[in-house]
Amino acid sequence: MKSRLRVPELVAADPRHARSAADRYRERIRVHNPRLNAFITQVDPEVPPAAGPLAGVPIAHKDIFVTRGIRTTCGSRMLADFIPPYDATVVERLARAGCILVGKTNMDEFAMGSSNETSAFGPVRNPWDPERVPGGSSGGSAAAVAAGLVPVATGTDTGGSIRQPAALCGVTGFKPSYGRVSRFGMIAFASSMDQAGVLARSAEDVAWVLRGMAGHDPRDSTSVDRPVPDYVAALTRGIRGLRIGIVRNFFDDGLWPTVADRIQAALAVLEAAGARLTDVTLPNLSLSVPVYYVLAPAECSSNLARYDGVRFGHRADRPEDLFDLYCRSRSEGFGEEVQRRILIGTYVLSHGYYDAYYLKAQRVRRLIRNDFLRAFESVDLLAGPTTPTPAFRLGEKTADPLTMYLNDIYTIGVNLAGLPALSVPAGLVDGLPVGLQLIGRDFDEETLFAAAADFQRRTEWHRAEPPGFEDVSG
Numbered sequence: 001m002k003s004r005l006r007v008p009e010l011v012a013a014d015p016r017h018a019r020s021a022a023d024r025y026r027e028r029i030r031v032h033n034p035r036l037n038a039f040i041t042q043v044d045p046e047v048p049p050a051a052g053p054l055a056g057v058p059i060a061h062k063d064i065f066v067t068r069g070i071r072t073t074c075g076s077r078m079l080a081d082f083i084p085p086y087d088a089t090v091v092e093r094l095a096r097a098g099c100i101l102v103g104k105t106n107m108d109e110f111a112m113g114s115s116n117e118t119s120a121f122g123p124v125r126n127p128w129d130p131e132r133v134p135g136g137s138s139g140g141s142a143a144a145v146a147a148g149l150v151p152v153a154t155g156t157d158t159g160g161s162i163r164q165p166a167a168l169c170g171v172t173g174f175k176p177s178y179g180r181v182s183r184f185g186m187i188a189f190a191s192s193m194d195q196a197g198v199l200a201r202s203a204e205d206v207a208w209v210l211r212g213m214a215g216h217d218p219r220d221s222t223s224v225d226r227p228v229p230d231y232v233a234a235l236t237r238g239i240r241g242l243r244i245g246i247v248r249n250f251f252d253d254g255l256w257p258t259v260a261d262r263i264q265a266a267l268a269v270l271e272a273a274g275a276r277l278t279d280v281t282l283p284n285l286s287l288s289v290p291v292y293y294v295l296a297p298a299e300c301s302s303n304l305a306r307y308d309g310v311r312f313g314h315r316a317d318r319p320e321d322l323f324d325l326y327c328r329s330r331s332e333g334f335g336e337e338v339q340r341r342i343l344i345g346t347y348v349l350s351h352g353y354y355d356a357y358y359l360k361a362q363r364v365r366r367l368i369r370n371d372f373l374r375a376f377e378s379v380d381l382l383a384g385p386t387t388p389t390p391a392f393r394l395g396e397k398t399a400d401p402l403t404m405y406l407n408d409i410y411t412i413g414v415n416l417a418g419l420p421a422l423s424v425p426a427g428l429v430d431g432l433p434v435g436l437q438l439i440g441r442d443f444d445e446e447t448l449f450a451a452a453a454d455f456q457r458r459t460e461w462h463r464a465e466p467p468g469f470e471d472v473s474g
Helices: 006-013 016-036 089-096 139-146 163-169 203-213 257-272 285-306 322-333 336-348 354-375 401-408 412-417 445-458
Strands: 039-042 058-062 100-105 152-157 172-175 195-200 243-247 276-280 381-385 421-429 432-439
Touching: 016 039, 016 058, 016 100, 016 139, 039 139, 058 089, 058 139, 089 203, 100 139, 139 152, 139 163, 139 195, 152 172, 152 203, 163 172, 163 421, 163 432, 172 203, 172 445, 195 203, 203 421, 203 445, 243 257, 257 276, 257 381, 257 421, 257 432, 257 445, 285 336, 285 354, 285 401, 285 412, 336 354, 354 412, 381 445, 421 445, 432 445
Parallel strands: 058 100, 058 152, 243 276, 243 381
Antiparallel strands: 039 100, 152 195, 172 195, 172 421, 381 432, 421 432
């Protein structure tokens, strides 16, 4: 999908091109997926009549979106055999726009992870170096797009789970404002932060897909009822005169100097295009990681309580009593990282600790959001690195959860504040991709698309393909 318009235009001329495009990508999945493990379930696509702005565009959905009649696992043994009776709103809307589903992508279990190593179906591998992680939790979607197994994929972002794997795999990843895209049919992790988004090669591709999936949904109480702008039209606005704040908090001791160099070079491109750069400091941003790892586990503890072996999910064989049924169903169904977060979340919500941890974290969350809002009084966008390093090796950080959590240090604040953000490819470090992160005001996704598209018109990083996975689909 080097040009998003190519497939729909061909389908409009001859509907048989829809089947041809879907089959071409299915063949790439067959050949390359055994090496990457990017897909949990492959789908024999149903090709609809030529209609809609995305007619004939093959798509993969992260396996957190329920799909009618197609297994939806959330990367967990708990839901290994779950066949939903309905489609998520995102799935439904993109099918109506003409997208053709070719598979469900691998992910960290219940979206909990930063490396896509917690999946019950095995780790996903990064196409740029299969001995390295693709990032998480939407690592399957990012790897699939990077390797050319699918032109576009959905993801979810709770603490950076679209932007971080997009950066590590060298693709464009977009997280909309909280409430912009319906969460109906998206299996919940942390309900106040989860948001659906898109991964594709370019900002143009993302804009077309987001336009098809965004908008109010009365079935989702967190969905915001406001008009959806024309994201595609925003692609041509350019950035001359745009005020971009460089978040100095991101340029800390944890940032690799070589990654910092690539980000500074990317910022120089924006400045040469007419943007005005200025330094910005967010005083409370350093507290994002501890705040997130109090609030997100608390919400996960509540959301995952339903999986008890009685109402939903895996059920242990021959339980001795109800207590045994609960204990064994959950210990067999949930992996180690999910169990860890449930325990933390239950603890911080318990009597005597709710005020000390949960309420205090909520107050600091408000301070973090206020820092962003204050910054946007003087700038139009914020910018910095997406991740502190390129992709790390498989198994390198699994023994140290705290070190793993720090991989989201530059992305988590955006989710706590509910803001839109994206990551665009900004170069290579030691042959591995790194990403430039742009952050926007509430519901101002258009400015993000304008800046990202302008940057990509002036650079070629989003066209780079990992060795051995060059796109031969035409």
